[in-house]
Amino acid sequence: MSEYVVELKHITKRFPGVVALKDMSIGIRPGEIHGLIGENGAGKSTLIKVLTGVHTPEEGEIFVDGQKVVFKNPVQSREAGIACVYQELNIVKQLPVTDNVFMGRAVKKGLLLDYPRMHAEAEEALKTLGHPEINVHLECGKLGVGQQQMVEIAKAVSLDAKLIIMDEPTSSLGKEEIEQLMETVRGLKAKGVAILFVSHKLEELFELCDRVTVMRDGEHIITEDTVNLTEDSLINAMVGRTLDNLYPKEFGTKGEVWLEAKGLNEAGVLHDVSFKAHAGQITGFAGLVGAGRTETMRAVFGADKLDSGEIYVKGEKVHIRTPKDAIKRKIAFLTEDRKGQGLVLNLDVRTNLVLANMKGFSNGPFLDKDRIEQAGNDNVSALKIKTPSLNEVVGQLSGGNQQKVVIGKWVNTDADIFIFDEPTRGIDVGAKIEVYRVMNDLVKAGKCVIMVSSELPEILAMSDHVVVMRGGRVMADIDRDTPHFNSEDIMKAAWGGELD
Amino acid sequence: ACGGKKTEAPADTENKTGTETETPTTGDVKVAVVLKTLASEYWGYVEAGCKAAGDDLGVDVVVVGPGAESDIEGQVSMIEQQIGAGCDAIVCAPNDAGAAQGALQAAIDAGIPVLAVDTNVGIAGQTSFVGTSNVDAAYEGGKWAIEQAGTDAKAVIIYGQEGDNTSNMRMEGYEKACTEAGVEVLAKLSGNNLTDGATKAMEDLLSAYPDQIDIVLCHNDDTAIGAMNACKSAGVSDITIVGFDGNASAVKLILDGELVKATVAQQPYEMGYQVVEAAVKAVKLEPVDEVINAPVQVVTAENGQAYLDNLEAMKG
């Protein structure tokens, strides 16, 4: 009997233009929670897809319970006892929850599917994940992103697997849901299921994992018991150097109010939302998932229609009906859903980088090739975007690098007011610092930055001023130099408590 | 580009056109035939006639046609190609006379004899037209049906594609026959030249005019078969359906005593044969009649068998 439930030995996997995995090895013990971390584009997702039979490696071997196996497709991997929650949502939006949970599997009664049983099992799986409220008959497209992620997790958990892989499962979940998920993971571990857990959030790894493997550039760097690791040693292994300050906050000079919302209302979504954001400051928006922060920003940006409310830009009352109006008013909005709303996946990096400012990169009707090239190269080096070239199709970049392209897209506009909705979602610690630096530079240049984030440490470290929302309402408005500027009070407000 | 003048004007007598070169021997003569389409039974007979003439006269005959009668541009292209590829005479059954005239002008300019078959091109300088007027042919068919059903009969017409010239002419002929005899035309509907469309049209006509229709005048044989289907499934048996084209399948139905009682046959094989004959004559600078009338025949139960035998013989 082997030490490992699943072991990968000397795996090499190539894609056009890149070698995603180089002689990579990893072993997962039964019943352990094994963390996997590495920079964006390090090859984590590729490794996982090799394990689940989606990609066939050029070299290397896979062992399950000491037996050599070859996975030609996901079914073989699933039959070998491996389940997976992929990084990107894999939901068929048009189908109900039950169908999604049972996608690729069938519970049959005679020739037909046994829907009553499938519904019951799907309900059960969601209940154990702490989401009994999700209606299994509802089409998935009608659920929130967080709920969709839960469906995705239920899909994996409901399989009777010996190894469950989770590729950044927490990136679209709120704090509460992350807690719930961790409980579930621990429960699975107790049942003897092994877990391979990918995350860019160090604290999650330390809290949850028994061992952690670090990858860099497709290669194995270390595998260590968590107890022997510190944040610094982990980061060092990951990026090849130590990072002294994870949150390099710099202060600008507080200026005029550049963006002000007064009494925004949208039936069922926003209720009397008002806030002010100053130039030369980062205004943080804190809250739990579904607090209405995204909806607020979409409304401000003209992506959704408001029922009532006023918006002032630099003191002037404006009527923003479409995103185009907003951009004209020098507002930029980095959306949280990069695939659906941020990028044109089948176009190249170059085009995506200038997507929001085609006019600015044109002479008359013609695009200025040289300037675009210049800006693209600047973005790639400033944001450390890992791509073979500017001509690469964006859809083929790793998740984190896609996020960086979206950031680049907005940096390339000459906006004054930047709204960043979950800007660091899914990007590695090193890259996060780059994003913070971008924000710092903007603030120092006297721009106005709004940062919506579900990560409290980030909010606390980077904001000059925090707006806390809950249920589509503003609960609190806290300055950095007031005593309420601490995690307890912000959480309290996010849960609906009164601050004195 | 119109009206290019020859340097050495040939004896420009009424109907012949000559080239400046010496008369070619029949062995090298190439006749290009561009039909409305080849993908139908009727044009298959024309093609067979052309080829047979080619064999008999020992000339090279190329027969082409676009995929559908509605493909006007396709036909223009074919005419251009045939002229471009070199031919001594060109025969055309135009999908659109105007369009064909435009394309055939190049042939006239180059002194290549131009002949029309089945449907007239009517281009200035045209050597000959072999065919029947669709108007007259339809008139004959209509008259025959009225003879059978009586002048107090009521008729419906199922036409082909609106805007199609042939369809328009057949319509004219049928209507002429009806007005002359005082037969009321209850309705005119399109069957799009397809059995499916015709079946639907006839079903709807039977619905709209129950027990009133005595005569169904159709613009082709597929249409007639469609009309027959509708009548049969509606239990209508006292009706006279007239088809057009003289396809073997329709003639067999006539002989079987089905509701299709007649089909107007324009002798496609004959037309094909005669037009090639005329073309060869024109190339040899022999005189050719400006209009060569192909006989029209209303094929009925009486003469049907003979007609079929004839068709069979021509194929062999």
Added chain:
Amino acid sequence: MKNTKMKELLQKLGTLVALAILVLIFCITMPDKFMKVGNFMNILKQASINCLIASGMLCALITAGIDLSVGSNCVLCTCTIGVMVQSGITNPFLLVLCGLAVSTLAGFINGTLLTRLDLPHPFVSTMGMKNVLWGLALVITGSKSIAFTNTGIDGLMWIGGGSLFTTYYEGTTKVKFPGIPFSFILVIIVFIIFDIFLRKTALGRQIYCVGGNPEAARLSGIPSKNVLTFVYTLSGFMAGMAGIVSVGRLASANGNAGSTYDNDAIAACIVGGASFTGGKGTIWGTLIGALLMAVIRNGLNLAGAKNDVQYIVIGSVIILAVTIDVFRNKMEAKARKMAAQ
């Protein structure tokens, strides 16, 4: 339960409203011609071939694909039978078998081309096949039409031409009730099977998955290629069924007969709620779409409308029907949003 389901159905099918309105208009304007049992039976008959073809097309559309070869394929089936009958074969089972086999094979080739050659979209492969099959139908029939009447295959012809429960006025051969066309009964049977297949079987659900999110389907281990191959094979088979019905309905085989079928089938599906982006569409919606098309044609014919007017009206109604559906969806979404408050 039953009630809510009915309500759901009604809600989902905005086109049903369009159909109802249309029928109403025709009933009011032409009570003597349109509003007759016989005419309604005619409409059912006239919709049959389109319904059968559209059912296969629907599956292709659900997978975000398209099958442009259905019309030619249907015709090829009829022509195959025609050629066999000409050569003296009259065993109905053998004829049906061969006809269906040819069409199913053609569908299978469509699917194989798409999946094994990794073609980007079935538009190309099926457009190519449309031409190939059309050509084949012309080749085997020698571009001639073949009549089936009096060839001794009345049993086979009954499928497309026969009616059940026909009643006559006593002692005459005059038809009182023209009977329910068997071809439409066939459609209903086929559609019930499709409904169960699409909603309740594993393969049926996989078709939606492949169309709704091909990547997710692949990652979930659904053999997308096999599913797609199956879908196009099924589409071919249904085209074959339509071909069998047209033996009796058209009483003739003609290689050029199928030119309008593809577009009619697509229109029926789309009007009935399917979408080019895949993952959507129901068989009952398709039925309504097909009936809608049949009713327009029928009504216009009864009104004696000319070709040109028919084109204009049909075009407008297609746009209108889909508009109504879109509008109704929007209203519904709005209502949901208000209720969420």
Added chain:
Amino acid sequence: MKNTKMKELLQKLGTLVALAILVLIFCITMPDKFMKVGNFMNILKQASINCLIASGMLCALITAGIDLSVGSNCVLCTCTIGVMVQSGITNPFLLVLCGLAVSTLAGFINGTLLTRLDLPHPFVSTMGMKNVLWGLALVITGSKSIAFTNTGIDGLMWIGGGSLFTTYYEGTTKVKFPGIPFSFILVIIVFIIFDIFLRKTALGRQIYCVGGNPEAARLSGIPSKNVLTFVYTLSGFMAGMAGIVSVGRLASANGNAGSTYDNDAIAACIVGGASFTGGKGTIWGTLIGALLMAVIRNGLNLAGAKNDVQYIVIGSVIILAVTIDVFRNKMEAKARKMAAQ
């Protein structure tokens, strides 16, 4: 620089290989008929209308849409001019203006229907419009064809029928070199403009963006709806251009002339590398696609192939051309993969 660009182009266009092979085959098998300057000029002439229509269609396809109304729209333009000429108007500028205006308006309506009614896919709206426009063309011409020859609009007819640089044998009217068809020169001019437009202008790139992800485009400040409306208007305008060319090319206006145009245009685009899922396609690819189609038709006609054979061959070549492209793409990806270090 120039060299690598040429290489890139060659690499990108696997269909060019298919075209070359095809030309070679015809040249070898029919040196006397096919391999003549005159014939090549014919091919260019024959491809012109399809090229013009396909250029507009390409834009629609890039936005993941389709425009099925182009054929009817082209015909409507010609018929409009026909009716005007019949009523005695012979000012070429006025005729062109009115023809283009009608087609552009029709395109604009297509775009407006799509974007303002939020229709799910332009298939429906443009299919509806196809019928409507066809009907209109028949209505205005009274379903009769109108001949342009000798109506005093020779200037206008020259656009579609004239040639440049025609040379004659000395002292005769016998044509030595038939001249480059002006319609094809027009195509080249239009295509160069399209190339620059699609590759180098902001609006052109926006068309690709809207095709790839309309929501992302909207949130990046690209007015997706306006871009789409523009695309369909442009498509209508190009159909109008094709209509103007056909005044001279067909020398007649006939309401039914456009039945094959839609599919030919789509085929040209798809064979040339465009995709139904949007975001892909180049104008030069489309040119090659259109030429490929024209060469097949021309070669088969010269070979005296029958319709049935033609259908089969055309279908097969369409499939083959796209297969070659897919295969070449795969090879290229593989090569890049092997090169990765």
